Amino acid sequence: MDESELVKQFHELAELAGSLAHEIKNPLSVIHMNADLLSEELSDFDWPGRRRAEAKVDMIRQQCQRMEHLLRDFLRYAGMRDLEMTPGDLNEQVDTVLRLYQAQADKSNIDVLRYLDTDLPSILLHSDSLQGALINLVKNAFESMEDGGEFVVRTYTTPRGVALDLIDTGCGMDDGTAIHMFEPFYSTKNGGSGLGLPTARKIIEAHGGRISVQSEMGRGTKFMLEFPTPARIS
Structure with a gap:
């Protein structure tokens, strides 16, 4: 495989990775939003397992936030081409x-x-x-x-x-x-x-x-x- 073909495959892979990141971002935002809503609903009731449930929801929210930051940084990293100077x-x-x-x-x-x-x-x-x-x-x-x-x-x-x-x-x-x-x-x-x-x-x-x-x-x-x-x- 010559160099031009390798470069072409690299650009195709980069575009695919960027598209995949965008696709992951949308459902992740939905999960994060619903975790926030669930946390609000849990705080309205007092029951024996409430604290354990809230801790699990908080963990989901934290990991969603971490993944959102990672995707944001990745999309920024992948998008540094053809800047208008x-x-x-x-x-x-x-x-x-x-x-x-x-x-x-x-x-x-x-x-x-x-x-x-x-x-x-x-x-x-x-x-x-x-x-x-x-x-x-x-x-x-x-x-x-x-x-x-x-x-x-x-x-x-x-x-x-x-x-x-x-x-x-x-x-x-x-x-x-x-x-x-x-x-x-x-x-x-x-x-x-x-x-x-x-x-x-x-x-x-x-x-x-x-x-x-x-x-x-x-x-x-x-x-x-x-x-x-x-x-x-x-």
């Missing part, structure tokens, strides 16, 4: 995401240090998806700093384009975790879908960019993102 400012995308997390930073004693190059050239970007990737990365950084710390955000130009560094002083990760962290469904978090970082990478690659990571246990993690700068919009 327009010229934009990477600094603006970064600033928007950091403002979303400022309240959490204050609450968690995290100092956010911005070093954004004001002369940064424009890049081609899709605002919603790129912000989604940055949100995933900032969220992971904040979660790694349970006792507070510093989060350094830096943009600058490189010989190949525009770069963004995200550096935290969190718990860091070992080599085994760093190697697998961009693999779909790999997660070290309890209840995590394992699609957050793979989706972020897929979004960045859809922008023609690349992402790399350096991490050390007990010292922190650095993500570096680099995007090409087309000459026509420099």
Whole structure:
């Protein structure tokens, strides 16, 4: 089988998986809704087995919610193709995401240090998806700093384009975790879908960019993102 046939089969399988996920989503929503209604009805009556029944219904609701989140993340991961790009400012995308997390930073004693190059050239970007990737990365950084710390955000130009560094002083990760962290469904978090970082990478690659990571246990993690700068919009 030649390469073109393999690529065709891969795309067909991806489309089938996306369609299947959509089909699962609908009955799952119905199950979740009826579990909510059943929980309300159980609370209206007092009988010997009520608490056991409520606990079982709560378990169904929790698992429905977990599956809904997994399907949402999977559909987002599977849908990162053919994004409509327009010229934009990477600094603006970064600033928007950091403002979303400022309240959490204050609450968690995290100092956010911005070093954004004001002369940064424009890049081609899709605002919603790129912000989604940055949100995933900032969220992971904040979660790694349970006792507070510093989060350094830096943009600058490189010989190949525009770069963004995200550096935290969190718990860091070992080599085994760093190697697998961009693999779909790999997660070290309890209840995590394992699609957050793979989706972020897929979004960045859809922008023609690349992402790399350096991490050390007990010292922190650095993500570096680099995007090409087309000459026509420099």
